[in-house]
Amino acid sequence: MADLFFPDAGLVRETLEPGRVSRVVRARGGGLMMVEVLFEGGAAGAEHRHAHEQVSYCLAGAFQFTVEGETRTLKTGDSVFIPASALHGTLCVEAGRLLDIFTPQREDFLD
Amino acid sequence: MADLFFPDAGLVRETLEPGRVSRVVRARGGGLMMVEVLFEGGAAGAEHRHAHEQVSYCLAGAFQFTVEGETRTLKTGDSVFIPASALHGTLCVEAGRLLDIFTPQREDFLD
Numbered sequence: 001m002a003d004l005f006f007p008d009a010g011l012v013r014e015t016l017e018p019g020r021v022s023r024v025v026r027a028r029g030g031g032l033m034m035v036e037v038l039f040e041g042g043a044a045g046a047e048h049r050h051a052h053e054q055v056s057y058c059l060a061g062a063f064q065f066t067v068e069g070e071t072r073t074l075k076t077g078d079s080v081f082i083p084a085s086a087l088h089g090t091l092c093v094e095a096g097r098l099l100d101i102f103t104p105q106r107e108d109f110l111d
Numbered sequence: 112m113a114d115l116f117f118p119d120a121g122l123v124r125e126t127l128e129p130g131r132v133s134r135v136v137r138a139r140g141g142g143l144m145m146v147e148v149l150f151e152g153g154a155a156g157a158e159h160r161h162a163h164e165q166v167s168y169c170l171a172g173a174f175q176f177t178v179e180g181e182t183r184t185l186k187t188g189d190s191v192f193i194p195a196s197a198l199h200g201t202l203c204v205e206a207g208r209l210l211d212i213f214t215p216q217r218e219d220f221l222d
Binding site: 003004005006007008026027028029030031032033034053054055056057059065067068070072074075076077078079080081082083084086099101103 | 141166168194
């Protein structure tokens, strides 16, 4: 059986922008992938699109989050749905963490 | 455009077992649904199966989590993948919260 349990302690934290943005791929399987992204204040996730559907949950901090031209502030406990191919991006206004879940899996995160 | 943003403050907390287990449906759309489940210590989510794939993230507390006969303890930051139709359940051993994401959406949670 493929791994079903993904203890935090066993996962790799990948630096995307040194000292600013890093990522941990968490539980995944079938059509689902969970990814935590850690931001320092002032760091951005540039606007982009992908064919995957996404939901994101703010674990900590504060983010200006834009989807298809609509911007809101996400704080701990707030969440957002990103339709397939919707333009979206974020600016971290207070150091924090987002939990992103994709369907299908982001194969581009596994290289 | 359907709602994309799901501020915590605007969501309904539904009691499943009075004083023991409650649920908040968070961001959802397309093939994704995010649901937070709040447990008191000693409360259980009885073993069950569903056709939906699921990933779960431990937001707080501690849970004995069983999938297809394999049991592990989940603490904050730990996560698990539940394949479609896999038998799974949990016992909360320290009051806490799980963030469950399903594909497709759990239409049975919307009644």
